[in-house]
Amino acid sequence: METLNAAELLAALGHESRLGIFRLLVEAGPEGIIASAIGEKLGLPAPTLSFHLAHLSRVGLIRGQKESRFIRYLAEYATMEDLIAFLTSNCCQGRACLPKTSACSNIEKRSTT
Amino acid sequence: METLNAAELLAALGHESRLGIFRLLVEAGPEGIIASAIGEKLGLPAPTLSFHLAHLSRVGLIRGQKESRFIRYLAEYATMEDLIAFLTSNCCQGRACLPKTSACSNIEKRSTT
DNA sequence: TCCATATTTCCATAATAATAAAACTATGGA
DNA sequence: TCCATAGTTTTATTATTATGGAAATATGGA
Numbered sequence: 001m002e003t004l005n006a007a008e009l010l011a012a013l014g015h016e017s018r019l020g021i022f023r024l025l026v027e028a029g030p031e032g033i034i035a036s037a038i039g040e041k042l043g044l045p046a047p048t049l050s051f052h053l054a055h056l057s058r059v060g061l062i063r064g065q066k067e068s069r070f071i072r073y074l075a076e077y078a079t080m081e082d083l084i085a086f087l088t089s090n091c092c093q094g095r096a097c098l099p100k101t102s103a104c105s106n107i108e109k110r111s112t113t
Numbered sequence: 114m115e116t117l118n119a120a121e122l123l124a125a126l127g128h129e130s131r132l133g134i135f136r137l138l139v140e141a142g143p144e145g146i147i148a149s150a151i152g153e154k155l156g157l158p159a160p161t162l163s164f165h166l167a168h169l170s171r172v173g174l175i176r177g178q179k180e181s182r183f184i185r186y187l188a189e190y191a192t193m194e195d196l197i198a199f200l201t202s203n204c205c206q207g208r209a210c211l212p213k214t215s216a217c218s219n220i221e222k223r224s225t226t
Numbered sequence: 227t228c229c230a231t232a233t234t235t236c237c238a239t240a241a242t243a244a245t246a247a248a249a250c251t252a253t254g255g256a
Numbered sequence: 257t258c259c260a261t262a263g264t265t266t267t268a269t270t271a272t273t274a275t276g277g278a279a280a281t282a283t284g285g286a
Contacts, residue, residue, distance in 0.1 A: 003129060003132055003133055003136065004129055006132060007126070007127055007128055007129045007131075007132045008127075009127075010123050010124075010126040010127035010132065011123075011124065011127025011128065012127070013120070013123040013127070014120055014121075014122075014123035014124025014125070014126070014127040015120055015124065015273090015274085016116060016117055016120045017274095018120075019116055019119060019120045019123065020116055023116065034232090035232075035233065036231090036232060036233080045275080045276055045277085046232080046233065046234080046276085047233090047234075047235080047236095047275075047276055047277080047278095048274075048275060048276060049233090050233065050234055050235085051234095051273095051274075051275080051276095052274090053233095054234085055273095066282095066283095068232095068283065068284065069231065069232050069233085069282075069283045069284065070231095070232065070233085070283095071232080071233070080200070084197060084200065084201070087193070087197065088197070128243090128244085130244095147262090148262075148263065149261090149262060149263080158245080158246055158247090159246090159262080159263065159264085160245080160246055160247075160248095160263095160264080160265085160266095161244075161245060161246065162263090163263065163264055163265080164243095164244075164245080164246095164264095165244090166263095166264095167264085168243095179252095181253065181254070181262095182252075182253050182254065182261065182262050182263080183253095183261095183262065183263085184262080184263065184264095
């Protein structure tokens with residue numbers, strides 16, 4: 001991952017509403033959350049929510065899948081893993097003292113209650 | 114760490130120049146880098162550099178210490194650790210499947226060559 | 227077909243952030 | 257004391273981003 005790309009991801013998360021959305025989706029796991037439910041939870045008007053969801057989608061941190069009239073959004077764990085890997089790499093002259101992330105790969109194993 | 118604070122840190126890193134500065138300092142370790150050297154390396158005019166250094170300092174990601182005429186900047190690893198801990202927490206309904214970071218605590222042990 | 231709902235797009239406005247020239251403030255050396 | 261250097265602050269300008277009302281676009285159900 002290049003610095004420019006990483007900066008884009010960080011900037012995307014560097015906004016209270018978007019970080020709130022992302023964390024909500026991370027906590028939700030593979031079930032994801034319907035857009036309108038996110039809006040209610042965070043108290044965001046529809047166009048504002050849509051704007052931020054589009055931003056997060058564009059950089060690849062979340063993904064939306066249509067379900068009849070609704071759109072279910074999911075966190076893209078892989079992107080986040082890459083970002084954390086980038087942030088923790090090259091620490092201490094390549095000795096990599098920040099932990100390499102193996103991250104949410106086990107999330108697939110969770111039940112989809 | 115609250116969401117607002119985390120968003121501030123992420124926004125600070127969400128800019129190519131500032132991310133470049135921060136990574137330079139993370140790689141440099143406890144020796145840090147003199148401000149002007151950072152500017153040369155990244156090709157930033159003095160006021161622009163100063164602006165970004167001030168931003169990173171304000172949110173606590175770096176710290177500058179005066180040395181005669183120079184200012185040596187250092188990465189604040191603890192802040193970064195907190196941020197990564199925040200990002201990897203509450204994943205998968207509190208099951209914490211992203212690794213908790215123990216991070217660059219070993220950096221203190223490095224020689225200051 | 228008509229309506230209600232979910233979501234997006236359009237648009238104008240407001241707010242914030244980035245840039246760098248010019249002027250200012252140390253600080254150490256001659 | 258004077259000069260050069262390192263860095264910051266001030267300032268103005270430009271560029272970008274955020275916000276949310278209004279209108280538009282699905283979609284499913286009556």
